[in-house]
Each structure stands twice: as structure tokens, then as C-alpha cells.
Amino acid sequence: MQKRPVPSFKREQIELEHCSICKGKAVVKGLFYELVCADCNGSGWVVWGSKLVLSSDELVTQLSFKLQHAQREISALKVSPPMAGPQSQYEQSNRLGAGGTNYTGD
Template identity: 85%
Template structure:
């Protein structure tokens, strides 16, 4: 038996794109009121390229992966450390002191 990756241990990341019918809004405009989009089953997301609709449990998992990735990107762009160190409050200005100066609470 050959060693290698065993399928099923990690969830596959599926690339998603906004639905082309509702433009990612999950609803379409009816004559008098908004209707649930039938192209994406009211989620606003479809599989990239194939336009397939995911089941609700798979969609929740994939959207969670997408959210976690976006949160990591935001943290990287802000330049904030993931773990706050005690000296970090001395190095950055928090503008809480008199005249907008740094206040450390000492």
C-alpha cells in the first residue's frame, strides 16, 4: 500500500463566487416584492466556474473558511499582532491622554 494523502481528513476548500442572477444579494426583484433567488437557493453564492449550488451544510462550512481567511487578511493589513504583548501599549499611541497623547495607565 502506498503512503500518501488520505481523502477525508481535511475539508476541501471550494472557491465561491457571487450568483450571477441575483448579483450575490440572495433575492431578486419581483413585480411587487422580493423573491428568493432560484439560481443560488437564496444564498447569494455559487461554485466558481461551474455555477453549481452547494447544500446548506457545505455552504456554511465554505463561508466559514472564507470568513476566517478574510479576518486573517484584515489583521495582516492592519499590522496588528495576533497576541497582544504588554509592551505594545507603550509603543503605539492610543490617543487617550491629555491633548491626544499616549496614556499607559501608570
């Protein structure tokens, strides 16, 4: 009995890039109307470097990985550190000016 390779328990992330034919739009301009891109099977994505087309179930998984990564980046950008230095007094209201407005000392 031969040993078989064990399937991995984790999906690896495949680097994707936009299709070079349709530029990631999934359609190409025909003579009278738009046609589904034949090089990427209408997905707009191919494997980076090799230009191979993924199956639809693998493509869904890989696009989910990309979406999760983008959402993590967006949430990291939303949490901005508090400003320090002279610009901080211009960004926040201290209500020390006339009528409770921001006083900066200028």
C-alpha cells in the first residue's frame, strides 16, 4: 500500500490579477454588444503570473479571501491614532473662544 499525500486542512490563498484581455471587467466589446470574456470565463480574474483560469468554486473562495483582507485594511484605516503636536489643537474643539468656539491662540 502506497502512502497518499494528505489533503491540507487549510485553503491556501492564490494571488489573483485582473484579466489582461477584459481588464477585469468580465466582458469584451463586440461589434454590436458586449460579450463574455473567453480568457477568464467572465470572472475578470486570473491566477497571477500564469494567467490560468480558476474554477468557479475556487474563484469564490479566493475572492472571499480578497474581500476579507480588504475589509481588515478598511477597518485598520478607520481607527486612526490621535493626533499629536500643534495640529491637534486645530482638529478638536476646545470651546475656549468667544461664544464657545475653538480658540487656537492665533
